[in-house]
Amino acid sequence: MTAAEASVIPESHQDIPIAKTLAHIATIGPRGEPQNSPVWIDWDGTHLSFSQTKTRQKLHNLQRNPKIALSMTDPENPYRYLEVRGTVESVEDDADNAFINKMAKKYLGQDVYPYHRPEDERVVVKVRPVRATQMG
Amino acid sequence: MTAAEASVIPESHQDIPIAKTLAHIATIGPRGEPQNSPVWIDWDGTHLSFSQTKTRQKLHNLQRNPKIALSMTDPENPYRYLEVRGTVESVEDDADNAFINKMAKKYLGQDVYPYHRPEDERVVVKVRPVRATQMG
Numbered sequence: 001m002t003a004a005e006a007s008v009i010p011e012s013h014q015d016i017p018i019a020k021t022l023a024h025i026a027t028i029g030p031r032g033e034p035q036n037s038p039v040w041i042d043w044d045g046t047h048l049s050f051s052q053t054k055t056r057q058k059l060h061n062l063q064r065n066p067k068i069a070l071s072m073t074d075p076e077n078p079y080r081y082l083e084v085r086g087t088v089e090s091v092e093d094d095a096d097n098a099f100i101n102k103m104a105k106k107y108l109g110q111d112v113y114p115y116h117r118p119e120d121e122r123v124v125v126k127v128r129p130v131r132a133t134q135m136g
Numbered sequence: 137m138t139a140a141e142a143s144v145i146p147e148s149h150q151d152i153p154i155a156k157t158l159a160h161i162a163t164i165g166p167r168g169e170p171q172n173s174p175v176w177i178d179w180d181g182t183h184l185s186f187s188q189t190k191t192r193q194k195l196h197n198l199q200r201n202p203k204i205a206l207s208m209t210d211p212e213n214p215y216r217y218l219e220v221r222g223t224v225e226s227v228e229d230d231a232d233n234a235f236i237n238k239m240a241k242k243y244l245g246q247d248v249y250p251y252h253r254p255e256d257e258r259v260v261v262k263v264r265p266v267r268a269t270q271m272g
Binding site: 022036070081085 | 158160161162163164168169170171172173174203204205206207209214217219221269
């Protein structure tokens with residue numbers, strides 16, 4: 001996707017993933033069941049991205065089935081919401097924890113993610129939006 | 137389940153669905169894809185319940201596949217969260233809008249749900265929790 005193409009996320013609601021919202025991430029579990037949990041979210045105008053440790057169930061789910069749905073509300077107004085359905089386009093190592101530190105800066109105002117454990121190996125999951133639904 | 141049985145939701149986190157949190161509801165769509173959107177939620181100690189209009193996709197999803205995952209955060213502390221996986225146990229008509237009005241009282245402080253449209257037929261979806269995961 002080039003910068004000239006419009007996102008499936010309408011401009012009117014792109015402020016939501018830019019704000020300090022938690023994105024609730026629905027994935028499909030090993031027995032075909034839905035799973036759902038909150039993550040910090042990054043929006044760069046093309047992809048929605050979030051951090052995961054390599055051992056998390058959510059990551060295994062997405063490696064089995066890359067379909068995902070993210071539900072987010074405006075932190076200032078819970079009746080403005082955005083659902084984005086999409087596909088995981090890449091899962092890359094978070095070299096030097098650059099991405100999780102960027103998220104710590106956004107959400108905690110700290111330069112370095114304070115909950116890092118030496119044994120944690122982190123990846124960046126990038127989602128390509130396919131469809132958006134919004135309200136408010 | 138009798139009142140004497142413990143819920144799969146630990147007592148330590150039962151305050152979350154009692155608070156004015158939005159529950160993000162993950163369901164499985166017609167092509168096996170996850171879908172996710174926020175709802176008002178009720179917790180009576182046994183079931184998590186929410187309102188739907190009969191025309192909503194989410195309701196059709198749950199009639200096809202009753203598996204559901206609800207992700208909720210503490211409105212006062214977003215780092216306390218609760219995920220509940222469960223099964224839809226019943227879908228019943230919301231006679232006289234009693235349930236949606238109860239939710240309007242909880243979330244808006246109003247006796248009558250102000251967004252009701254005469255053509256809306258509402259149901260109450262009751263979810264039996266099967267498994268819970270929590271943090272914080």
